[in-house]
Amino acid sequence: MQALVLEQSEGKTVAVVKTLSPEALPAGEVTVDIDWSGLNYKDALAITGKGKIIRQFPMVPGIDFAGKVHHSEDPRFHTGQAVILTGWGVGENHWGGLAEQARVKGDWLVAMPEGLDGRRAMIIGTAGLTAMLCVMALEEGGITPEEGEIIVTGASGGVGSTAVALLSALGYQVVAVSGRESTHDYLRQLGARAILSREAFSADARPLEKQRWAGAIDTVGDKVLANVLAQMNYAGVVAACGLAGGFTLPTTVMPFILRNVRLQGVDSVNAPTARRVEAWKRLVKTLPADFYQQATREITLQEAPAGAMRLLNNEITGRTLVKIR
Incomplete structure (x- = not known):
């Protein structure tokens, strides 16, 4: 071998x-x-x-x-x-x-799962499974498409891009954050309705900012996550699954105690088998056919x-x- x-x-x-x-x-x-x-x-x-x-x-x-x-x-x-x-x-x-x-x-x-083959399963891969677990975390936190916009950081990566596709297919209004302008057309094809520069989230975060997001999927961590937390709507949910930008979190308790924001960690490495099976079934059902060509x-x-x-x-x-x- x-x-x-x-x-x-x-x-x-x-x-x-x-x-x-x-x-x-x-x-x-x-x-x-x-x-x-x-x-x-x-x-x-x-x-x-x-x-x-x-x-x-x-x-x-x-x-x-x-x-x-x-x-x-x-x-x-x-x-x-x-x-x-x-x-x-x-x-x-x-x-x-x-x-x-x-x-x-x-x-x-x-x-x-029925309806999937090995090649498409690996197009989804660990990144796609993690993205689905993040979407499920938002749903379980009560975030529906009617609640408002969902922001996805690190959107051009494997987790972020699949999250954009999943959320769009489920009827959410998705705003993608990407550090590369060359990815903007790709993200729009996946369903992003707007794209923001990563630089807009890279400065030191204030304790609270104007409320903008009903939910968020963060793959970056550090200052990007801190800025997202400061901009969450009341009772918003953030699913955090990555640390591409760093493992620190320079924020305050203000979003959590004044706006009732929930920060939900998402791990796919040790997720229970039943949770994995549910996520894979959801992926097969939700992802549009053209996702596998993108x-x-x-x-x-x-x-x-x-x-x-x-x-x-x-x-x-x-x-x-x-x-x-």
Whole structure:
């Protein structure tokens, strides 16, 4: 089997495609023949060594994949069954999806939903699953399309772009925040009704500003999230799922105690299986057919290291698929 293997040499991370024996795979109940994986921000940090993602080497990165069961000791899965994996530390502390095979725990897998195939599942990927969980958080907070505009930060990334498409398909008025003017046409095609510059949210936030947003999905963190919180409507809900701009939150308690704003954290790595299954069904039902044709590029396993560097340099819009087979 071919696999992208990360190793350490003189304190630096080295990524090389190698031929490995399937016997080298870590323990698990289900072995999967991988057809598609994705290149996520966390994968890019791991492959380039620019983030402290990997703590034990060698490691096969790839935090999500889609494929078919090769062998199963778990009665819930059978040979030839199409499955999806996202999260659970795979690609971080357990060999992941940037390989022709993976061996994982059965609890980590989700059966492919009806109406979806492996390629489209990875166009959605971890980013899309996270976006759907954020949308569900807004809905559960009582935010309906009639409440007002929803702002999405980091909108040109994988989570943000899928969130824009989902919210638009569900009838929400979406305002996208993007740091790149080159993405504006793409975001309008996904359903954004207006686009704001990231610079408008990058200054130090005041405790409260004019109320503008019924809900928000934030993938950036730091000052961007602080500014969004200061602009939320009374009883607004913010679903926060990322820290592309930093992990600090320079804000005050004012939005929470004077405007009843809710800040809801969203995690897809350890989300319960039942929640994942619900989210995948919603994704299949909600995403329009043309979403799968928008800003999706395919690369090979050998091209993944270069693709990781491009992703970190903010040179990629939308989703990058890795075609394994």
